[in-house]
Amino acid sequence: MSKIVSVNTTDVRFPTSLELDGSDAVNVDPDYSAAYVEISTDEGEKGYGLVFTCGRGNELVTAAMESYGDLLLGRETEELIYNLGDASRRLVHDSQLRWLGPEKGVSHMACGGLVNALWDIRARHEQKPLWLLLSEMSPEELVSTVDFTHIRNVLTPGDATAILERGQENKQERIAQLKESGFPAYTTTPGWLGYSDEKLVRLSKEAVQDGFGMIKLKVAGNLEDDKRRLALARSAVGPDIHIAIDANQRWEEQEAIDWVNQLQEYNPYWIEEPTSTDDILAHAAIRKGVHPVKVATGEAVHNRIIFKQLLQAGAIDVMQIDSTRVAGVNENIANLLLAAHFEVPVCPHAGGVGLCELVQHFSFFDYAVVSGSMENRMIEFVDHLHEHFVEPVEISNGRYQAPELPGIGAEMLQPAVERWAFAAGAGW
């Protein structure tokens, strides 16, 4: 039986701040980065994971993955990848490391990177892409991977099992449909705050031509700019394409309500991250105050306990899971189950480096056996940095096409990892 023999990390960064790709009202100059991890066994099996960051500090996540990695070294691979619930709990609830969160920030994201790399080994072992692995797992095994700690008051293992058992009905048809025609996407490519009006209009038109049903614009820098840019985008895409707006937590509660209401004439579909994602009560107030604009959040929601409360408080219309913010696949299964329980659609956050590659699996799985629906559900798409991945996302007709290679999608091309290794790589 094989054992884990190494947990190797690389601090991979791309100098995206040079082009203002990814610029918004809060993240003004991100260098999209991946704290990248490769777990190896003594029989040559490999698993890859990554955690997205904005540049500075990426080295702290790689360091944290190495620290947590000590808890995996020497362990039997099979025991880990066929007891992924236990494997995750061993990391997340380590009695000393727990203090660093608990379950939030650098330490939690690092756990997620490692947990994901273990899932990658499992998925490769079974020769399936993650979404299909999950979709074909039994409800019992899926439930066994979920940590119900501090969400049990609204979702019990029994509730979760019931959702997944309902999801078994006709799942083969849904799986076939996913393989055939994929899952809807929307694009944020046109809307970065650092782009000129001309670039915004051009990219908005291209988005419609490319078949996207929604585009997203960054807002909250300056109200008059927002009005002008929304007017330009609305003319460019016409009345039938949704335009979402994203404030990246820039506002206070009342400020969010007032600002969004001054943009109502452009008919924004949702307002994303109107304020701190820690602020459940403010999201609930904002949702009441900006109706009929929907409220979306999640890319910075640090764990299932915050999502649970956003749902309990009726604070969100759209739940945006992120593939590398929480403690990996397990916690995102919990998040999908919570959303299904409250009948709130999940529209994952993506972009950055590798987030599209990873997060698509959750929407495919969600459709196959959790919510069973594509209604009001879309995966974010941003056309950045996909060329560095072994299996870059494939978008056609505004839809993500089903990933086919075994694994979770995190493996990068080795030359890219070496070239953009910070700061010794040739790219820097």
Place this chain on the structure above:
Amino acid sequence: MSKIVSVNTTDVRFPTSLELDGSDAVNVDPDYSAAYVEISTDEGEKGYGLVFTCGRGNELVTAAMESYGDLLLGRETEELIYNLGDASRRLVHDSQLRWLGPEKGVSHMACGGLVNALWDIRARHEQKPLWLLLSEMSPEELVSTVDFTHIRNVLTPGDATAILERGQENKQERIAQLKESGFPAYTTTPGWLGYSDEKLVRLSKEAVQDGFGMIKLKVAGNLEDDKRRLALARSAVGPDIHIAIDANQRWEEQEAIDWVNQLQEYNPYWIEEPTSTDDILAHAAIRKGVHPVKVATGEAVHNRIIFKQLLQAGAIDVMQIDSTRVAGVNENIANLLLAAHFEVPVCPHAGGVGLCELVQHFSFFDYAVVSGSMENRMIEFVDHLHEHFVEPVEISNGRYQAPELPGIGAEMLQPAVERWAFAAGAGW
């Protein structure tokens, strides 16, 4: 004018797990540790800070302080220590590092360590202990240090100024009183889960003899054990001494209510950390469900935004600030102001390494110019590891005596830092 020339960190750990000091239902084997930092200027000024952790992972906080420290190197000391609001914002809101939290976990605690070290330079510069420095600052300067981002909806700078202006009345009398007779303490020394019944009883009796008005017991391992230990403690201390209980986040919502209600006959004063500190809504439900037992939390509350909501939701009776969980002195000023605004008493968390030394300053300041009250207010005391500090806390008649040396209290004795440096120090 002097400049910051170095930010040096040391990973200091004590093997406390050998004696089960500090053992509770979640933290079963902590090695109390300090991520220790020394900031130096080119004119030889020094400032010391520390972040408490439970052992493994301490190296991640020192690494994070070094990363954030890069933002301070070369800056003019005076510009930083006389604009501590700006200095803190520059760290906390760094446009790339922010993603690692935002404002939570390893990155946020590291900011706190550095911000505190800057306050240490300022306090030494003015030859005052922190509590007196704060108490003698103008309301305007105090307000300028606070980051009102995402708390403005309940506390404006105007509200904060009004609280502090009210606090100027008779403050010299309160300062004199603090210097004369200190501030009430309670002790957790008797109540660790790993201690025998005999040790529990003996230490409980000693606590009463030492003049403490409250002791605290760890609970939530096993209900029958909790009943037996509470009964023993109640016999040992008599009916007039408060006994607080602390579950260290062990329970689910309903479990907390049921468990605490089965301990009502022993008349516990508060239940601390009944569940996840992320769970505002569960705390609100638990508070309703365990009346008249009070609900206390805070040592793991990661920022002012969570405290704000706990107060808004009426979820806590007692707010327990921690000196090294949040982004330093500035954020704890915000926390004290929020508590004063909602008229909730602050009983700081302490123990660990250095937490007593640091956090006492906030209660002294709170009494001098924020709440102006000692009613239902006590600082936690645990008799561990004080001997390693330049100015160990002084407790007499169950009260913290006013610290007198200039600074924030974080400076450790250099031989101790060297001896317990992990893992190269002679102590290991």
